[in-house]
Amino acid sequence: MPSRKRKPLVYIHRLEWNPYEYYMNEENEKLLQSFAEVRNDGNVREPMTHEALVERLRGVEAILSLNGSRAPEITREVLEEVGTVRVAAVSHWWGDLSAKAAEAWRQAGVEVIDASDACNQAVGEWALGAIIAGLRRFDEFDRRMKSGEKWPSWRGVAGQLNGATVGLVAVGRTGRWLLRYLKPFDCRVIAYDPYMKKKEAKELGIELVDLPTLLRTADAISLHAPVTPETTGMIGRKELAMIRDGALLVNSARAALLDNDAFRDEMKKGRFRAYIDVFQPEPPPEDDVLRTLNNIVMTPHVAGTTDAMYHRCGQMAIQAIRDYLERA
Numbered sequence: 001m002p003s004r005k006r007k008p009l010v011y012i013h014r015l016e017w018n019p020y021e022y023y024m025n026e027e028n029e030k031l032l033q034s035f036a037e038v039r040n041d042g043n044v045r046e047p048m049t050h051e052a053l054v055e056r057l058r059g060v061e062a063i064l065s066l067n068g069s070r071a072p073e074i075t076r077e078v079l080e081e082v083g084t085v086r087v088a089a090v091s092h093w094w095g096d097l098s099a100k101a102a103e104a105w106r107q108a109g110v111e112v113i114d115a116s117d118a119c120n121q122a123v124g125e126w127a128l129g130a131i132i133a134g135l136r137r138f139d140e141f142d143r144r145m146k147s148g149e150k151w152p153s154w155r156g157v158a159g160q161l162n163g164a165t166v167g168l169v170a171v172g173r174t175g176r177w178l179l180r181y182l183k184p185f186d187c188r189v190i191a192y193d194p195y196m197k198k199k200e201a202k203e204l205g206i207e208l209v210d211l212p213t214l215l216r217t218a219d220a221i222s223l224h225a226p227v228t229p230e231t232t233g234m235i236g237r238k239e240l241a242m243i244r245d246g247a248l249l250v251n252s253a254r255a256a257l258l259d260n261d262a263f264r265d266e267m268k269k270g271r272f273r274a275y276i277d278v279f280q281p282e283p284p285p286e287d288d289v290l291r292t293l294n295n296i297v298m299t300p301h302v303a304g305t306t307d308a309m310y311h312r313c314g315q316m317a318i319q320a321i322r323d324y325l326e327r328a
Contacts (some may be wrong), residue, residue: 008325010036011060011085013074014044015067022307023066023091023314032064032318035325042066053078062321063088063110066314068098079108087324089113091317092310115320117173118312119304124177126303127252130275131166131220134248135159137273139297159219159248162186167218169235170225171196171206174253178222179204190214215242222250223257237262247272252303255280264288270295277303 010032012020020042024032032038041048041056048056053074057063061084065071068090079085088105090098093116102112133139137158144152166182168175168191175191182189189206192214201208211234215221221243225231236259243249243266251258255278267274268289274296279288282301290296 007035007037008061009059010038010062010064010321011057012038012040012042012064012066014041014048014070016069018067018092018310019043020066022310025311025314028311028314028318031315031322035322036062048073050075050078054081057082057085059084061086062325063105064317064321065090065098065101066317067092068094068101068116071098071101072104074101074105076104076108079105079110085110086328087111087113087321089115089317089320089324091313092116092119111324113317113320113324115317116313118309118316120173121177121312122306122309123174123252123304124181126277126299127174127178127222127224127250128181130250130252130277130297131222131248132161134250134273134275134297135161135164135220140294143294159246161220164188164219165190165217167191167209167214167221168193168206169211169214169221169223169257170231170253171201171204172224172226175222175224176204178224179206190218211239212242215239216244218247220248220250223253225253225257227254227256232256233259235259235263237265240266243272245271249274249276251275252277254278255282264290267293267296273297275299277301 024042039056039060057078060082063074063085065088071090071094088110090102090112093114105112135158141152162185165188168178168189171179171191171193179189190209191201191206192209192211196208198208209217223235225234234257240262249272251274260280272295276296277299278301284290290298
């Protein structure tokens with residue numbers, strides 16, 4: 001009787017902040033177990049020593065990194081001592097922490113797969129919703145009707161995405177998802193991205209412009225740049241003054257892209273409106289002037305946070321591991 005082929009051993013390392021169950025629902029558990037043996041430390045809360053990690057990773061071929069915040073605990077030295085890990089998939093990229101771990105793992109000869117696109121999809125969807133709701137002024141009409149105004153006498157004050165000009169500040173992974181979501185609408189998309197080639201922009205159906213042109217032209221401006229020394233405070237007092245009256249500013253990226261004080265001063269003027277999901281600091285102080293203004297809609301850093309996003313993050317990472325192991 002032929003022997004049954006041994007399933008590869010997959011290790012799930014510990015998480016922080018987000019519980020294991022967020023990523024691993026019953027469906028994802030079954031998917032992983034369908035092709036792998038599982039060694040699961042997802043609910044471990046205490047830091048793990050080098051020796052403990054080496055022991056836990058003995059014989060492991062793949063790492064499922066559900067939340068990259070604790071990934072750096074698995075060092076290059078750990079992986080080199082273990083010697084069997086071939087691939088690691090990160091389901092929820094955690095900024096510099098995930099990047100630090102990924103570099104160390106690659107140095108140890110491990111293939112690292114960023115399988116976190118479900119989060120980018122969710123943020124892109126939030127940005128689309130913010131653009132539609134902001135241009136159509138849902139919040140303003142809701143507030144007026146709930147404050148005692150029986151029926152607004154003139155209702156043609158809202159904008160519309162169809163026919164509008166949308167400006168993307170950077171066209172990275174989240175920006176590309178938003179671009180995809182904008183496709184069904186008859187809108188013009190312009191972008192400021194100094195790293196994008198004109199040929200690629202043409203293929204994507206967008207027009208590259210400089211930042212001042214974008215700020216002065218767009219009906220809706222959506223920020224998607226990463227935080228770097230070059231982009232920190234890139235939308236400052238001068239740039240905010242360029243935004244035309246009645247426009248909409250959307251930020252689902254990072255608060256550091258905006259000059260904090262200049263942004264608050266400009267919003268107090270009421271010239272344009274904003275949908276903001278990220279703040280500096282988080283949460284914003286209770287006496288933050290933004291909490292008092294009717295021309296801004298605030299959400300508490302939830303653009304990428306949905307039940308579906310967590311489950312899809314887990315699913316994408318599991319599938320990435322499966323595909324890799326089947327190819328190898």
